Amino acid sequence: MAQEFQIKGLSTLDLKNGEKREVEVEGIEGGKVLLAKLGSTTHAMSSNCTHYGAPLKLGVLTPEGRLTCAWHGACFNVATGDVEDAPALDPLAKFEVYEKNGAVYIKGEEATIKASRRKPDVKCKAQGEEKVVVIGGGSGTIGAVQALREQGFKGEITIISREPNLPLDRTKLSKALIPDKSKLEWRSQDWYDSASISTVWDEVNGVDFKTKSVSTKSGKSFSYTKLILASGGTPKALPLPGFKELSNIFLLRTVPDVQAILAAVGEEKGKNVVIVGSSFIGMEVANALSSNNTVTVIGMESAPLERVMGSEVGKIFQKLISKSGVKFHMEASVDSAQPSKDDQGKVGSVSLKDGTSLPADLVILGIGVTPATGFLKDNPAIELEKDGSIRTNEAFEVEGHSGVYAIGDIATYPYHGPGGNGCLTRIEHWNVAQNAGRSAAASIAQPSVAPKAFIPVFWSALGSQLRYCGNTPNGWDDLVLQGQPDQAKFAAFYGKGDTVVAVASMQMDPVMSQSAELMRRGNMPSLSELRRGKSVLDVGLPQEIKI
Numbered sequence: 150m151a152q153e154f155q156i157k158g159l160s161t162l163d164l165k166n167g168e169k170r171e172v173e174v175e176g177i178e179g180g181k182v183l184l185a186k187l188g189s190t191t192h193a194m195s196s197n198c199t200h201y202g203a204p205l206k207l208g209v210l211t212p213e214g215r216l217t218c219a220w221h222g223a224c225f226n227v228a229t230g231d232v233e234d235a236p237a238l239d240p241l242a243k244f245e246v247y248e249k250n251g252a253v254y255i256k257g258e259e260a261t262i263k264a265s266r267r268k269p270d271v272k273c274k275a276q277g278e279e280k281v282v283v284i285g286g287g288s289g290t291i292g293a294v295q296a297l298r299e300q301g302f303k304g305e306i307t308i309i310s311r312e313p314n315l316p317l318d319r320t321k322l323s324k325a326l327i328p329d330k331s332k333l334e335w336r337s338q339d340w341y342d343s344a345s346i347s348t349v350w351d352e353v354n355g356v357d358f359k360t361k362s363v364s365t366k367s368g369k370s371f372s373y374t375k376l377i378l379a380s381g382g383t384p385k386a387l388p389l390p391g392f393k394e395l396s397n398i399f400l401l402r403t404v405p406d407v408q409a410i411l412a413a414v415g416e417e418k419g420k421n422v423v424i425v426g427s428s429f430i431g432m433e434v435a436n437a438l439s440s441n442n443t444v445t446v447i448g449m450e451s452a453p454l455e456r457v458m459g460s461e462v463g464k465i466f467q468k469l470i471s472k473s474g475v476k477f478h479m480e481a482s483v484d485s486a487q488p489s490k491d492d493q494g495k496v497g498s499v500s501l502k503d504g505t506s507l508p509a510d511l512v513i514l515g516i517g518v519t520p521a522t523g524f525l526k527d528n529p530a531i532e533l534e535k536d537g538s539i540r541t542n543e544a545f546e547v548e549g550h551s552g553v554y555a556i557g558d559i560a561t562y563p564y565h566g567p568g569g570n571g572c573l574t575r576i577e578h579w580n581v582a583q584n585a586g587r588s589a590a591a592s593i594a595q596p597s598v599a600p601k602a603f604i605p606v607f608w609s610a611l612g613s614q615l616r617y618c619g620n621t622p623n624g625w626d627d628l629v630l631q632g633q634p635d636q637a638k639f640a641a642f643y644g645k646g647d648t649v650v651a652v653a654s655m656q657m658d659p660v661m662s663q664s665a666e667l668m669r670r671g672n673m674p675s676l677s678e679l680r681r682g683k684s685v686l687d688v689g690l691p692q693e694i695k696i
Contacts, residue, residue: 154180154262156253162191162246169216171196171206174255180262182244182255185227187214192227193246193255195265199223199232199239202265209662212692217666219659222580222606222618230267234603235292235583238335242267271298275345279304281593282363282371284353285379285521286310287319288579289557291335292586293377298344300594306345307371309363311352312403315341320579323401323433323515324610328408353380358530358550375552375593378525378539379586382518382558382577387425391486395496397511398486401430402518413511418442420510423499425483427453429609431515432470436612439473445507446470447499448479457621458653459628462641465655469612469637478505486512518577520559534561538575544592544600545585554589557582564622565696566604567668568650574622578607602696604665613637616661619651619668629679632657640685644676652685660685671695 157173164170164186174180181196183205198205203220210216214227223237230241242265244257261267281297283290286308294306308316317333327333341348351365356376363371384400392398399410414420418441424431427448435444450456452463453470467477482502486509489497499507520537531550534540539555540548541562547553562585563571584603591598609615625643632639638656642649642664652664663685667673670691674683 151256151258153254153256154259156182156246156255159253160251162186162248162253164191167210167212169206169208169210171204172253174262177259177262180259181265182262184246185210185216187212187227191246193244194225194227194230195241195267197265198237199241199266200237205241207658209659209666209690211666211690215666217659217662219662220614220616221608222604222616222662222665232269234606235288235580235587238269238291238295239266240269241265269295269299271295271340271344273298273303273343273345275303275305277304278374280373281306281375281377282373283308283377283379284356284363285377285381285557286312286314286316286348287379287381287557287582288316289377289379289381289582289586289589291316292583293379293556293590294344294346294586295336296587296590297594298346300591302590302594304374306347308346308348309351309353309365309371310348311350313350314404315348317404319402320608322404322407323430324437326407326411326434326437328404328411330404333404353524355524356528356531358528358553376554377586377589378522378547378553378555378559379557379582380521380524380559381582383521383523384514384518385516387483387514387516389483389485391488391496392512392514395486395488396494397496397509399511399513401434401513401515410511410513414438414442421445421508423447423507423509423512424515425499425512426515426517427477427479428457428515428517429454431513432466432611433609434513434515435475436470436473436610439470439475443476444474445476445478447481447483447501447507448477449482451480453477453479458641459625459643461628461630461634462639462653465634465637465639466611466615472612478507481505518558520575522559534575536561536575540573545589546592552593554592556585556589560585564620565602566620566650567671567673568623568625568645568648569620570623572622574620576605576620578605580606602669602694604668604696606661606665613655615653615655616658617651617653618661618665619643619649621645621650623650625650627676629676631679631682631684642676642679647675647677649673649676649679663688663690666690669694669696 169185183196198218207219224234244255314330452460538561564574627644629642641653643651
């Protein structure tokens, strides 16, 4: 039952328009709420982001009432507390706030104030003729199925997943190597049951778009009225001598992959770990395994992440990871994997084309993924792109297939962010997949509603937390660095001509979130303005959305 609680140290609601303030709640140990004023109304809500718990007082509040978390770009509506953008799944709790007898009070339940969130209303007993089938069990899937129920879809929902778990936080597999699926799954089985969402653990081997049915390897068939393709990516293997034949060479995509890697490392650690690939997965795993192991990263570029971030910024990441003892062989090419002298069936070293031999008790490949669309490869009803992805429109609906959506790693869609100009692009980011799932769900539940534009956001753990927003489908040709790059405290602005198309930051919150909101509004400063020292944090946010 809701109770009245006084706000500590506040006698009047004196916030200015656009201001937000974290306040303490008397009588609740550690209890806090966030106050935010929009126009003449002061709102009271949960104080922390429901994704990873970031203090929302550090976030960005827009004129129309979007509150964007400074860490990973989750967005909430301050009037309702509802989630507007991934990666948060739970909405914020809202509380009545008022002045009384020279003090300020809120009304709410103590448990809700402590939890700093409310649970979405997804309880449903499926009914009617509508049937949504979702192929895949990742970020896009959880975004889609939850949004379907939140937005009033009452039909059947079936998830077909080849992973041995419910949808989970895959980002923690490479960043933290967590082997326990129960610590990673976003929702419990009871949650899915209460929402009448069925999960089938099987592998899809075909789709008949004419009869609207999905077939699986076990011989089952599932009919649908709407179909969401969310099958994700398949990690690339290395087609070189030894990499297929020898054991202790790992890919990383699933919980069993993490379990196998940790088993090879062992509790005593002290292993020689060679990581092939210097992009995000490789760098995150190197960082996670650096304690008490000898870790070596092999990369073809001159600096880690050079293709995305450029060599100047890539060297910042290299320096950070090197502090943990990780060694790098850059501008290097792998020749083969060689067997161990003690066990000819296991890897013992990795040979580079320059003749270098790197001792290896285990090898982890982080060289990218391909769209997991093999079940559609020979389907005459759909034409895959050259990379195996599926072309969609802005609502992630597959071209030529009404009511069929493709989201996440397999989707190539028109990008309208800065520098995009509708260019077709495929983005392998957690937030993009979840937002695409939310978009597909909205199109199914509310067909008359236009798709909502979002700016891609991702993050990484590279010795310090990296934030990134935007996209570079047409490349970038200039870079402005602000801050103290030598101390890994920086904001990097990537430009195509004078247009900023992407922003990366470390220890500069909320630069990324502010930039993402400016990009949505077409009000991002030019590269030349930033070069002259302009700060994005000093730029006002117009109300109009322009993408």
